[in-house]
Amino acid sequence: MTRENASIGREATALVMLILAVVAVSAWLRLHGAGLGCEEWPACYGRNFSHEDYRPPALARAIHRLVASLALLLTLYLAWRARTLRPRPPWAPPVFALLGLMLGLAAVGGWSHDPRNAAVNFVNLVGGLLLVPISWRVMRNAGTDAHFPHGPRSSLVVAGIAALLATVTLGAWIGASHAAVDVSAAGVALHWLHRGLAVLALLLLGQAAWRRLDARAARALLALLAVELVLGVLLVVGDFPLLIAVAHNLTAALLLAMAWQLPGQPDNPHLSPLADDKRLD
Numbered sequence: 001m002t003r004e005n006a007s008i009g010r011e012a013t014a015l016v017m018l019i020l021a022v023v024a025v026s027a028w029l030r031l032h033g034a035g036l037g038c039e040e041w042p043a044c045y046g047r048n049f050s051h052e053d054y055r056p057p058a059l060a061r062a063i064h065r066l067v068a069s070l071a072l073l074l075t076l077y078l079a080w081r082a083r084t085l086r087p088r089p090p091w092a093p094p095v096f097a098l099l100g101l102m103l104g105l106a107a108v109g110g111w112s113h114d115p116r117n118a119a120v121n122f123v124n125l126v127g128g129l130l131l132v133p134i135s136w137r138v139m140r141n142a143g144t145d146a147h148f149p150h151g152p153r154s155s156l157v158v159a160g161i162a163a164l165l166a167t168v169t170l171g172a173w174i175g176a177s178h179a180a181v182d183v184s185a186a187g188v189a190l191h192w193l194h195r196g197l198a199v200l201a202l203l204l205l206g207q208a209a210w211r212r213l214d215a216r217a218a219r220a221l222l223a224l225l226a227v228e229l230v231l232g233v234l235l236v237v238g239d240f241p242l243l244i245a246v247a248h249n250l251t252a253a254l255l256l257a258m259a260w261q262l263p264g265q266p267d268n269p270h271l272s273p274l275a276d277d278k279r280l281d
């Protein structure tokens with residue numbers, strides 16, 4: 001690896017860290033504003049929105065501004081470097097996509113400050129989560145110096161990623177529309193669909209990871225899926241503690257990033273990665 005590639009790799013890793021920090025602080029600010037973990041639960045849920053003078057904690061807002069600005073500046077710098085390099089490096093397309101998404105989110109954020117607006121909350125939440133897999137791809141492509149993965153994904157991987165995306169989309173809608181304690185028939189159905197899809201994602205991605213990844217990556221993906229399910233259960237049985245909800249959000253972003261790394265080669269039914277450390281790619 002050239003010195004230039006090594007420095008891009010370090011910058012891309014720093015970008016992933018900054019974006020994870022942005023996602024975590026954004027989730028904390030939004031869920032704190034919604035009242036998760038407040039005393040007198042659930043009567044206090046959503047109460048802040050009726051107080052016009054509600055202001056999120058100044059320190060959290062300052063940290064959010066700082067890390068989000070640093071992430072945007074680093075992305076702009078990487079996009080500028082990608083534009084000047086010939087041939088175009090493999091990390092260029094995800095950097096351009098990342099910049100476009102960040103600018104789109106900045107525009108949406110400036111467009112509405114009303115925390116009760118579920119549609120805007122939803123777009124912000126899903127867009128913010130997607131920053132993680134895209135920046136992760138920048139880091140992977142910078143580190144391997146190659147386009148990754150190398151081929152079409154199998155139907156098992158596609159189905160697993162689709163189930164995960166559907167789980168995240170429903171979860172994001174529950175969070176964005178402040179339906180965490182919605183006990184109407186529609187609300188209960190939404191919650192059960194979210195849980196059912198989560199189990200389906202576990203089964204499909206678990207199977208895909210088992211067949212297609214090296215042992216360490218397969219274990220990491222399976223462990224992360226298990227952690228996410230446990231966090232979801234703890235959210236419900238623990239009366240929605242704020243930090244568990246933030247961890248649930250962050251783990252969803254990491255899962256999206258890891259699922260996207262599932263390589264695109266044909267399955268090898270004879271290789272059980274948990275028993276064999278050989279890489280397929």
Ligand code: HEM
Pocket residue numbers: 027031125164167168169170171172173174175176178179180194195198199201202225228229230231232233235236245248249252255
């Ligand atoms: C693959 C597994 C799962 C994924 C990827 C996932 C993802 C998500 C996401 C992205 C959110 C929105 C978080 C936010 O508002 O910031 C969410 C919310 C939620 N999830 Fe999950 N989830 C999973 C499994 C579960 C399970 C198994 C349960 C319960 C048994 C659960 C319960 C909830 C609840 C109650 C919320 C609403 C909390 C809130 O207001 O944020 N989730 N989920």
